[in-house]
Every structure is written in structure tokens, then in C-alpha cells.
Amino acid sequence: MANPRVGSGFVNGEVSFWYRQAGPPSARAPLPGAREYDVCVVGGGFTGLWTAYYLKRARPSLRIAVLEREFAGFGASGRNGGWLTAELAGSAARYARDRGEAAVAAQQRAMFAAVDEVIRVAAAEGVEADIVKSGVLNVATNPAQRRRLHAELASARDQGLTEADLRLLTADEREERLRVAGALDATYSPHCARVQPARLVQGLARVVSSLGVDIFERTTVGEIRPRSGGRPAMAVTARGDVRAEYVIRATEGFTAGLAGQRRQWLPMNSSMIVTAPLAEETWERIGWEGCELLGDHAHAYIYAQRTADGRIALGGRGVPYRYGSGWDRRGATQPKTVTALARMLAALFPAAADAPIEHAWCGVLGVPRDWCSTAHVDHETGVGWAGGYVGTGVATTNLAGRTLRDLILREDTELTTLPWVGRQVRPWEPEPLRWLGVQLIYALYRTADRRENRGHGRTSAYARLADLISGR
Template sequence: MTTEVLKTDDFANGGVSFWYRETGLPTARAPLPGTREYDVCIVGGGFTGLWTAYYLKQARPDMRIAILEKEFAGFGASGRNGGWLSAEMAGSRERYARAHGRDAVVALQRAMFDGVDEVARVAAEEGIVADIVKGGVLHVATNPAQRRRLHAGLAESRRWGFAEDDLRLLDRGEREDRLRVAGALDALHSPHCARVQPARLVQGLARAVAGLGVDIFESTAVTEIRPRGRAGEPAAAVTGRGTVRAEYVIRATEGFTAGIAGQRRQWLPMNSSMIVTEPLGEEIWKDIGWPGAELLGDEAHAYVYAQRTADGRIAIGGRGIPYRFGSRWDQWGATQPQTVAALWRMLGKLFPTAADARVDHAWCGVLGVPRDWCSTVHLDHDSGLGWAGGYVGNGVTTTNLAGRTLRDLLLHEETELTRLPWVDRRVRRWEPEPLRWIGVHLIYTLYRAADRRENHRLARTSNYARLAGLISGR
């Protein structure tokens, strides 16, 4: 590969994402026309906010619901992610189990399995064509240290009671029949994952939500969220275009949470980047395989994630610059040439026959990371405030589970969902700057160093990675 392919005039960079290049940016909805009153106000028009409104409005058609979105519905991670509709969830099973017990954690994982099918069901019911193919997910090990972690993950899954129907080791023949990854030593397959074109899904969901009678106000930035007042004042979302007062205000801002007053240290906006190739030729696909459109991940510490798109490209992502000082983010998704180069090198390593294909588009976005790296759903009936998020890059399915759980909490219903162990989980805030910036960059410097050592045939997990894990608190 030569550096010429990385010139900025050779590929699209930013513009939100390649997914929106396929669909076109949506026509803007009207902003908030002034101060209004609703039963429920949702701040953030991504998957979390849309799923919450969808299920809540279906359960209570007469409920007045508003969504306030700074840009347009699906502008953030919901329209920029890797297209993994997976049952993987942020957080340690052991950490959840210490507080709630083993059975609750198994129930949470089963709810995530079901969530993959629930998203596909709603998409079919609402006529949302989002390239959904449930081929499962492959996790591949490409060096001995990764192989040990992969087998340890399988053993852990068995200890939690998950059977071969949920996760299994492939023999070499089946692995290569599915997908030929250069240097692969082993691979695990789980059926609980589907490929999706995320912009098509989020835009279709937004149309369905609006069709139910939910008011979606775009170009409306919320600067402050206020709890109920002592004199009976309702909760409120404050914007430059007016204030929305409501019985409940739900914060569904994920990686953009730091932009709301008082929330800068709540969830860290972690940056993730992607590239997509031009459509690949028949000879390349004959060499790679990939007929089942499985999602692909590896066991590296600074991991990659990939999919075969519906039109025959490879989209691959990973960490670029992991964090910007002061919890800032790049609004429109432009990413750095060195990040594109790093992802392209990884693409060529995994699929050598695709190494000469052109990069067609690069982009980035932010995802929300809590201090303990565990997702959460919360609602306080006294203050009227609630939230969901902290998905750490596993949000496409988790947002659906969050939306259904928030529906039950808002309706004061005690259900299997409201008893799941991620409900009402609270953790400490992130450290102030510059400790936050130093810590995150140190973590990923250590992870990358660990990957380099392991790629040079260190047969166990590098101590650099263990140190990064201690610093991160994962």
C-alpha cells in the first residue's frame, strides 16, 4: 500500500458517516417552536431516545412525548457505528453478579440475546429495510496470546451456563468455509448477532416514532436538565429555543452527555473510527469467502470490528485518537490520516487480497464510557429525571433493551426488565482534567504496546495490558 491512497481528495472523510452517504442526509425537522409542556421529554434523538419513545407511545398512545435533538435524529453514534446488532454488552459479568447474583446476570444476557431478534422484528413490522442479516459474529485469534484469551472466554461462557448454541469453537474447515482471515489460529462463533446498516435503521425508526405522534424537534440543543422543584414545578429541559417542562425528562445523549451543564465528568466521550473500501471484485470475495455476512472481531486489546456490507465492501473500525481533552468531540466525523492508515494496515493484514482496494470513506464518532465501563438504566420518580447509556460501543441492541426498560420504569410497572442488574446502577464520575486525558491516553498506549508484544509471539497476555486494565478500572 502506498500513502497516496490517504490523500484527503482520494476518499470522503467525515460527512457524518459512509452509512449516510448511502442514504443521503435526512430532511431536517423543525426545531422547538418555544416553551412547551409534555408528559415525557427525551433529550437525544439517537437509538436510546427513539426506542424509548417508540415503546412508550405504543403502550400509552395518549401520552404526550417530545424528543429534543441538537442536530438530526441519528446524527451521533446511532448513525456512525460498525453495524453490529449484537448481544454483547458493556460491563463485567462478575461486577454485575457481585451486586445482584448469578441468576440476574444470566437473565441480562438472555435479554440481550432476545434483543437482537426484537430489533429485527420491529424493523420488519415497520417496513424498515436496513440490510439486516443474522449471520452471527466471529471472534478470531491471530496470535498465541489472543488464542489463550479466546479459549478463556469460551470457558467463562460455559461456567455461566451458556451452551454451544450460544457460543462455540469452530474447527478449521468450518472457520474457513465462513471467512478466511490471514493468520487465524482459532475462531469462536455466536449466532446472536446480525449485520445492519445503522443509518437506515435509525432513520426508519425515527419515521416510525414520528408516525406514532411523537414530536421530534431537531436543531434544538439542550444546555441544562432540571429536576422537579420543591414547589411542584415539573422537570425541565432548557434550550436556546425555549424550555420543555415535563413530568419526566430522560437523558439519552450517550457520548454527547458532556455537553449538558453539570455532566462533563459523567460519561467519557470515547472516539472510534472507521473506514470502508470500494466494492470488492468477485475474485477477492472468492479468496475471502464471507458468504454468511457474519460480523468479525478479534481478540486484540486495541481491537478491530468489521462487516461485509450489502454492496460488497469491507467496513472496518477501531480506536483512533481515543479521547480529546476536555471531553470534546469532532462533530461531523472527520478522522486523521494516521488513523485511516492504521485501519488500512489492519485490513491488509487480515485480508491480504484486499490490500490494494481503495479506501472510499473514513469517519469517526464518540461513544459513552462510564467510569466502571458498565451500561446503566435509571429513573428517579422523585426528581423526574432518568437516563440510559454508557454502552461502550455495544449500543445498537442495548439501546433497544434500554428503551423497553425505561418504558416499564416510566409506567411504574415492575417487570423482568426492571429487575435486571443494570437498572439503577450508579458509579463515580471520571477524574477532572488533565488526569482524565492522561489516563485514557496512557491506557491505549499500553494496549497498543501489548498488542505489539503479543504479535511478536509473546504467548500470554502482556503485562502492559494488565496494567492498562488496572488503570481503566474495567
């Protein structure tokens, strides 16, 4: 069904709105042939760029290459919702079972610091990315969501988080910040910032290149081979092989495209829409003067921001998974997903119900089987990786880059003792079980949301079944 509020200049896919706003990046040359480096990073998104940045800052003499199939920041790094959030990329309870509560607390503190570290580096390196650190609101719009909101708040207290880290807003505080239709309650955390992700990743790429890191674009890596028989680790491409002491896999949602990695991390699709700039009188009805980030407690949750030029950008799950761990290279969003997201936007902000939708796009993020991110370097094979950020990667990638730096340099630091370091999980099921399972999971979540929106006061049994199947 066509969306009647799609604007006349509507764009679907190709690149995200963020690149439409910031302008296309300048093209870099592909790999000119076989080369040797100290460190070869596969993937030119935030993980790869932060890793190269911190390694080069720590050891300027290191020869470092970044290999990217499209252009630096093409994937999730330039397509996300612009949330620089300290939210853990994974389950605190699962990390705690493996490594203890103290380790989880350390990981959370490291995430708080990562938000500020990104902001610090952007300022120090002259990267302008519309950054505003004004926190995040998570709202509950039905009784079941409200129960989950309060349960999350209680869990935060059990983990040692204080009112300064996460607190319940009064009704007056909530309405003063942002007027969401039907909001029953909302929490606020200061540990989150709005960013324009394309400007951030492109700025970071320019800085990394200026430090002397070689970034090769339009270079597809088909396989990563470990160190063996006196031969160094290797990134295999049609343009030549890159041999290095360490090869770092920083491919996140595109990991399934590497030989032998199809079941490692599931490429989960997430979709976004952005409105035309809203009129001043519309903003007066909505509020949102502080530019906080906005999320909710639905199972098929949304994430939103007020952009620097006065639009609403809102995202959520569309078609979550494509058979065989595939993805749409154009980044187009299905018309029914555009319509669904536009309806969610209108339900949350009736004042913006008539705002034209100007751009829609999607991207893929990496999901491990246990929904917990990981960072690791194997000194025997020379292969390392970080990823599986389950949608919270803008800040987590920074922590990953600093952690991989320390691991590669064999330095024992607070970062190398965090509970996600060295984490190994089983692969996803083979097809067609993988596709059938994901379709079932999200059908159950959507059904749970519909039932809860009709007034069911507790989390739907459909959602609990989906959690059980998914392993979340």
C-alpha cells in the first residue's frame, strides 16, 4: 500500500538520508595489488576506522591498511539512527553469568566513557557531526510497556546505576522535554548524544587517512586466512592478497559475505524514514527543544531523533532478515515498511502526521546467536574481530577500537579484562531453520505489541516465546 504522505522528492535507498544531507564522499582508490602490512583491517566502518585510529595514534610506525568493499562508512556506520548511546550491546545478565556482576559494571562504565570519548575525539580532530549530548528518553505507551520500564529501572539499580545515570521522569518533566502521545511514563539517561552518523564516519575516515593509514575502497575481501606454516595472516581479494601480522575482521552485518562465516553473525535489517523539515508551530506542539534521543518499550521498538535541520528521523524493524543471510545492496525499504514507520511516527506525534516523508532506507547490523557483542584477537592465528553490536554500535565501536588496539599491542589494560573480550558463541542454525526462526520471532513480537496495545497489562506470552526462541 502506498504511503499518501510520501513527498514528491521521495528517495528510497541507494544511500541514507545522512549522505543525502552531507553529500557523497570523495572516492578513494582500490587496492593496487598484493601488499604487506603490520595490521590489515577488513571493513571501513566505525569498528575498522576506530581500530586504525587508535593503533596509529599509539604506534605511528605501524603500517596499517583498511580494506572496504564500497566506500568508508557505506554500511551501518552511515545508515544508523544517530544514537551515540552507552547502552550495553548485549545482555547484562548473560555477561554477569559468565564473568560476574563486577565485570558487567566495568563494561557499563566503559560504555559511559565511550560516549564522551567519541565527542572528545570529534572535537579534537575537527570533525563536525551535529553532536548534541542531551540524553535519551525511553517512553512507555501502554501498561505492559510501563511494567517493563519499571523493571528495567529496578534492574539498573541492582546493577549499581544511580539516579544520575537513569531516572524516572515526572509527568511534568516528561511533557516539558517531549510530548509523546499516549505516554504513560518515561525514563531519562544523560549518557547518550545525537550525531549525524555520515558526517562522523566520513570525518573519522579523513582523520585516519591523514595519519598515514591506507584506506582502499572498492576492494572486496572474500576470505580471511589465519597465520599458518610460517605464512602470515591474509586478506584475500580479487585485486591481490594483503598479508599482515594481524588481520582484523570489522565487517559487522556483512560478515556473512566472507568465506566460512555465513552462520557467524546474522545480518539483521533495520529501516528508517525521515520527514521534511517541520514547521515551527509543529515543533511548539511537540517540544523536543533539547534534541534528546527517543526510544520506547515495544518489542518491535522504535528509535528517533530530532535532526539538526528540524526533521524527525525514525527507525524500526522492517523485513528483519533475508534468506541465506543476504541483504539488499541498494538499501531500499519496502513500501509497507515505510507505511508502518510513518504510522508509528503519526501515532507518537499527531502534530507531525501530515509531514511528508522524504527519504527511506535500510541497513544491516550484526547479531550473534546470544545477542551479545564481542571483541577478540587470537595471537596464534593473527586474526581478530569485533562486532555483533545488535544495533547499539555507534559508541560500542569506539570501545572496540581501543580494546583491539590494546589486544594487538599485547597490553594488559582495564579494557582487555572486560567481559565481552574473547567471548565465543555458537553459530546460527543452517537454512531454512535460520530464516523460519527469524520470521517466527518477529511475527510473535508484532503480535505481542498488538495485544499489549489493546490494553493487556503484562508482557504478552507471545513475546516471552519469541525471547525463548531467539535466545535474547
